[in-house]
Amino acid sequence: MFKQFLNQVDGSQVYLIxxxxxxxxxxxxxxxxxxxxxxxxxxxxxxxxxxxxxx
Numbered sequence: 001m002f003k004q005f006l007n008q009v010d011g012s013q014v015y016l017i018x019x020x021x022x023x024x025x026x027x028x029x030x031x032x033x034x035x036x037x038x039x040x041x042x043x044x045x046x047x048x049x050x051x052x053x054x055x
Contacts, residue, residue, distance in 0.1 A: 009017060
């Protein structure tokens with residue numbers, strides 16, 4: 001399926017496919033990093049706007 005799609009791509013559509021691929025890689029990377037993040041760090045970062053004492 002993808003081979004047929006890529007064979008029919010014109011020169012200007014290469015940019016569209018490339019930008020979609022970059023977006024998907026970035027989105028998946030951020031999702032994986034968020035799922036691997038420690039729960040303590042997430043709790044700390046969620047409370048940052050509410051704390052008044054500087055680090």
